[in-house]
Amino acid sequence: MRFLPLIVKNCLRNRRRSVLTVASLSISLCLLGVLMALYYALFFGGPAKAQARRIVTRHKVSIVFQMPIYYREQIRKVAGVEEVAIWQWYGGVYKDSRDQRNFFPRLGVEADRLFKIYQDYRIPEDQKQAFMRDPAGCVVGRSLANRFGFQVGDKILIKGDIFPFDLDLTIRGIFETSEGSDEALWFNFKYLENALHDSSRLAAGTFTLLARSPEDVPRICREVDALFANSPAPTKTESEYAFGLSFLSFLGNIKVILMSICGAVTFTILLISANTMAMSVRERVREVGVLKTLGFQAGTILWLILAESGLIAMIGGAIGLAVAQLLCLVIRQGPAIVDQTKTLSIQPPVFAALVGVSLFIGVASAIAPAWSAARQNIVDALRFTD
């Protein structure tokens, strides 16, 4: 510790270089921080509290296949299931399908059951009642309402594409959530019942279940799937969280992509700072000889250089972390790419990993020059001229 002032002064020796090194470190570590936060949110984050009890059942083969409506009653009987609701993907076209902005999910839902399952979705009680009463009613998420300027009472026309009829809906309410995405339109399932009557097209796209407790989830998944294993429409049941993740695989192997970007970023900063440290140690060969003449041991020299490099890396890392946290905040405000970005932040494990990476870069980038400086013969070091 008594060498700390010397270490700090060595860091400040070439100010411009140190500032540039810290800057490049912080930019890279910031990028790394956001990527790692995303990775963590996707693959380690686990479900949010309210989501932990929710389960989704879908057709085993593909989400595009339908399941009979009566499955709902059978699923309801499985121990630990408190509520089951049908979801049906309507698709359709709003205004002009060529404009990306006009795309948003449009789902038929069982209004009465839905808000029991989605207790974290907030909607004024009178709006909820109005929605349940109106077979042609719908509710929209706050973000969607803001995007199109929707107000309660507005009419919306959605042209059918999968289904042979159009939706002529009235907005009965606007819901909000802090956890998931709210860029969706939910319309009353009765609309589908009225339009399709008892035809075979009246079916369920997915079922959402509410388990009594998160601990019941794995067992319920197994029991539900066992129920329909030998039927013409077998099911695949998993937590809503896992279900959400399975959509991500459509975007390619995000895991590998994120990992390789993180690796490349780390490797690049390592090279940059290794180059800088090599330069900065080389300029001080003579000084190392002087320190040794004064009685400094090889180990102390090694430690001094590593600490200097580590300090620079930690400062860069700290700034990078702060900026990354800020960026997460910005991402949270933006549109949800996946639900997880709504709550993106630097979690403690990511924080620890970033500190570790900074420290690793600091030490690894300096170890070679530090080692050779520490071992160099005093007389050779003193004769060194640059």
Added chain:
Amino acid sequence: MSDLVISTSKLTKEYIRDEFKVVALRDADLEVRRGDFVALMGPSGSGKSTLLHLTAAMDRPTSGTINVLGSDLNSLSDSAIARWRNRHVGFVFQSFNLIPVLTALENVELPLKLTHLKKGERIQHAATALRLVGLGERLGHFPRQLSGGEEQRVAIARAIVTDPDILLCDEPTGNLDARSAQEVLALISTLNKEHGKTIVMVTHDPHAAHHAARIRYLDKGELLPDGSKPQDWN
């Protein structure tokens, strides 16, 4: 302990440079007593610095023995030697070699950081050493704010701050103008006469050498016997 502080026997140092062997020092027998002030002179490349470096255990001899202050330097480990040098030997370079990012006071404090002294004591010792070399007013100055002569006096303060028995100086006035050189030589003499430091000083300057009690000459790696000079010397 006898008053023989430096004693070498058949001390030899060879360097391999580009596959050629250079004998920098051959079979040198040097004896220096406590309180002595020896000047080493000789042509460039005659091995003066080499002898000084071996005496400070900054390098290991190829052969021969060297005993300084009762320690057989060949038998000490690298870390033991570093501790030993910190405690017993002060070294002054021709080119001062102060650490540019540290103030005069911090430069002088540096060797004390390797001791058990507390911060307050270290500062006190360093300030005392700087006052001794006449720079009591310049504690907070950085090397670039000092003249060459002042820098060398800071370097001397750094060399003596641990109160070593031996002070080794390699052309301490080589980079100085006549006046600064005179001040530095006066300081070194004082350290010898009043503080009892044993001093070995390499110099090219006959005037500087006259401050020493005796002069030893080196020629082509050989330490000439006491009293003799290289043939073509002056």
